[in-house]
Amino acid sequence: MTDNASDRPPGEPSMPAEGEERESAGVLVYTIGLLLAVGLTATSFWVANTGLLWGPGVPLGLVVLAVAQMGIHLVFFLHITTGPDNTNNVLALAFGILTVLLVVVGSLWIMANLNDNMMPPPELMNLHMRH
């Protein structure tokens, strides 16, 4: 029967209408997603190659563009919404993103710290040599 009151599985679009109308609405959602994703991808490639932007800011800009494109994919291709029927999916996703951030940022942070601290700076090396 209808299970409007229960959860919606990830990847399933909400159904505004029946039959033909539903199908064209679905195609429209995927097409909007594709166009946005193409735009963001093209921007990423442009940002990586142009000389117009401030060099040190480019990696950050690329990360922001990737986050935006991930959002586009989640909303338009995987149909993750903020609706009450999607709470479980969003919570699982949030936990996944938290874990990913901890792993990636934590690894980069601790390894950069190690790199900084393992190699004594040149002055210190000279000090050791003199003694």
Place this chain on the structure above:
Amino acid sequence: MNVAVALSDVRLDVAASEAGPAPKRVVVAYGFWIFLLSDIVMFATLFAAYAVLARATDGGPSGAQLFSQASVAIETACLLASSYTCGLMSLAVKSRRGLGTYFGAFVTFALGLAFLALELREFADMIVRGDGPQRSAFLSAFFTLVGCHGLHVTAGLVWLVVMMVQVGLRGFHPTVQRRLACFSLFWHALDIVWVWLFTVVYLMGVRA
């Protein structure tokens, strides 16, 4: 009509503990969603290893010398387009259109195969020039990360063929529909991983 309205009203009133199990369609897709997220956590560890080792070239070639942006752009286009056609296929599955399903699956498969062929050619070129995974820590991390994504794409292509055989043999049986829903989740998730791959590995690598 009245019965349906009454039923949905009843369901809204029922407490979650009394409502009974969720439909299998929901449970299966949610379980697969959890698997995908753990798979993405695994990719995160490989990304972290790559990011840490990206400069450890041991006097060998760096990303800027190895990567061809044109090839990466075509790979990206193939994978994005195949994600789109996979979405159209899932719409055809939902309205039980056999022809649309086969056509969507065929285009998705062809684009995925083109992606894989380009990636394998890139790998083969690098290995022939002596820049294989054993050359430096950077290249070990590169081949592990990108190769793992390539393996996932390969598994997805095999899965897609198996699913088309099942559609042929069993039609749009609810089991087959659930599996196809899981496949489209998998394929879209692979595209999300690729977004980070071309950003972190290729575009940032070409600049550094």
